Amino acid sequence: MSRLDGRVAVVTGAGQGVGEGIARRLASEACLVVVAARRAETGEPVAESIRDHGGRAECIVTDVADGDSVQACVDETVRRFGRLDIMVHNAFMGGIPHKLENARIDKHWMKMSRTGVWASLFCARSAMPHLVESSRRPRGTGGGRLILITSPSGVEGSANIPLYSSAKAAQRAIAKSLAREWGPHGVTVNCIGPVAGSPALLTAFERDPALRDAIEARTPLGRVGDITGDVGSVALFLASDDSAYVTGQTIICDGGSFLGL
Amino acid sequence: MSVLVLGEGPIARHLRATVVSDVAAAVVVTEVDGARGVGPIEELDDATIDAVFEQPMQKVIAGLQQAHAAGVERIVVIVPTIGMSGGDRHAVHAALAEAARITVKSAARQWGPDGITVNAVALAPEEFGVDPAVSGPVAIAPRAMRGTVDASNTVNWLCSGAAAHVTGQTVVCDGGLWM
Numbered sequence: 001m002s003r004l005d006g007r008v009a010v011v012t013g014a015g016q017g018v019g020e021g022i023a024r025r026l027a028s029e030a031c032l033v034v035v036a037a038r039r040a041e042t043g044e045p046v047a048e049s050i051r052d053h054g055g056r057a058e059c060i061v062t063d064v065a066d067g068d069s070v071q072a073c074v075d076e077t078v079r080r081f082g083r084l085d086i087m088v089h090n091a092f093m094g095g096i097p098h099k100l101e102n103a104r105i106d107k108h109w110m111k112m113s114r115t116g117v118w119a120s121l122f123c124a125r126s127a128m129p130h131l132v133e134s135s136r137r138p139r140g141t142g143g144g145r146l147i148l149i150t151s152p153s154g155v156e157g158s159a160n161i162p163l164y165s166s167a168k169a170a171q172r173a174i175a176k177s178l179a180r181e182w183g184p185h186g187v188t189v190n191c192i193g194p195v196a197g198s199p200a201l202l203t204a205f206e207r208d209p210a211l212r213d214a215i216e217a218r219t220p221l222g223r224v225g226d227i228t229g230d231v232g233s234v235a236l237f238l239a240s241d242d243s244a245y246v247t248g249q250t251i252i253c254d255g256g257s258f259l260g261l
Numbered sequence: 262m263s264v265l266v267l268g269e270g271p272i273a274r275h276l277r278a279t280v281v282s283d284v285a286a287a288v289v290v291t292e293v294d295g296a297r298g299v300g301p302i303e304e305l306d307d308a309t310i311d312a313v314f315e316q317p318m319q320k321v322i323a324g325l326q327q328a329h330a331a332g333v334e335r336i337v338v339i340v341p342t343i344g345m346s347g348g349d350r351h352a353v354h355a356a357l358a359e360a361a362r363i364t365v366k367s368a369a370r371q372w373g374p375d376g377i378t379v380n381a382v383a384l385a386p387e388e389f390g391v392d393p394a395v396s397g398p399v400a401i402a403p404r405a406m407r408g409t410v411d412a413s414n415t416v417n418w419l420c421s422g423a424a425a426h427v428t429g430q431t432v433v434c435d436g437g438l439w440m
């Protein structure tokens with residue numbers, strides 16, 4: 001029996017990058033995955049590809065910056081598939097390099113705040129009753145999980161994108177708070193801080209080939225992480241029964257580059 | 262010389278009256294509304310997120326920018342420890358506290374080459390009006406020390422020339438509760 005057989009997950013931002021990797025890895029363990037993407041043009045091909053590889057996946061177009069859209073995604077998921085066990089909030093927009101002294105709220109902060117901080121709260125708010133219900137199921141058949149994708153810079157700050165770190169830090173605090181709040185219901189809440197070959201990072205490598213060498217040189221494991229095999233596998237652990245007693249934590253998945261936790 | 266203290270509420274008023282420095286310094290007090298936004302996440306509405314997280318966070322950003330524009334050498338941001346510990350039914354307050362605290366680290370990284378230090382002082386949640394009885398345990402062990410906690414001396418030191426090589430740090434000043 002596969003590790004997530006019968007369970008249903010929503011993964012936001014699953015149309016590409018880390019979200020796609022997580023969606024593929026969960027689906028590989030028989031989880032039905034809702035690919036929640038802002039644009040059907042990116043979400044549908046990922047869902048189709050998962051199905052082509054024998055998995056179960058559907059795309060639901062979702063704008064995580066809009067609480068009503070997140071609620072609609074959760075409602076539609078439960079209506080069509082009967083349950084929601086695992087909510088992964090990965091989608092994030094913004095991250096333009098800036099100087100803090102010149103940062104503008106509209107240009108450098110709001111998009112990250114809405115898609116990172118607000119959206120984490122939206123996902124939690126909408127998914128909560130279903131995650132609690134999942135945790136009432138017998139062990140091995142359910143277990144509510146909320147997983148937020150943060151960043152090592154949410155712990156150590158950033159000289160290049162300071163307010164990105166601020167938003168990512170807020171997500172860790174939300175996870176710790178909800179871990180306390182939802183622990184009595186048996187629902188776990190954790191974060192992953194990945195550094196992996198997302199489209200954004202791969203594009204940066206194309207622009208600056210020295211960047212890959214620099215990242216690999218500072219990484220003890222000597223390579224950039226894989227979105228499915230590396231980050232997706234951490235998500236699988238946090239989604240599965242194996243992590244039933246792990247909550248409020250951040251797992252940094254970056255090959256050992258950041259060791260400050 | 263006097264220290265520029267940005268923020269409202271009793272913590273800001275107290276620091277405004279007590280903190281001095283031998284170098285140009287500013288203190289930014291994170292405005293945590295401990296009376297609003299307390300409750301289970303499923304009851305959280307957008308207006309509360311805006312009032313308890315978004316607007317105060319934008320004030321922290323603006324405060325740091327104002328301090329930088331004033332040309333100070335020392336900046337201290339006051340936050341509650343609830344950002345580090347998390348708080349039962351206080352997810353929005355914790356998000357604000359931790360966003361502010363990590364912004365300090367980023368500011369320290371960016372402004373360090375200009376000789377500006379940026380640090381945080383973390384106080385117990387109740388200093389911000391967050392009821393510890395409903396916020397959940399901040400730590401497993403009880404508070405190590407007895408008596409009233411006054412953060413003024415800690416803030417004074419971080420604002421002074423003596424702390425010239427300390428930056429990006431969080432000094433917890435809560436009598437040994439959060440460790």
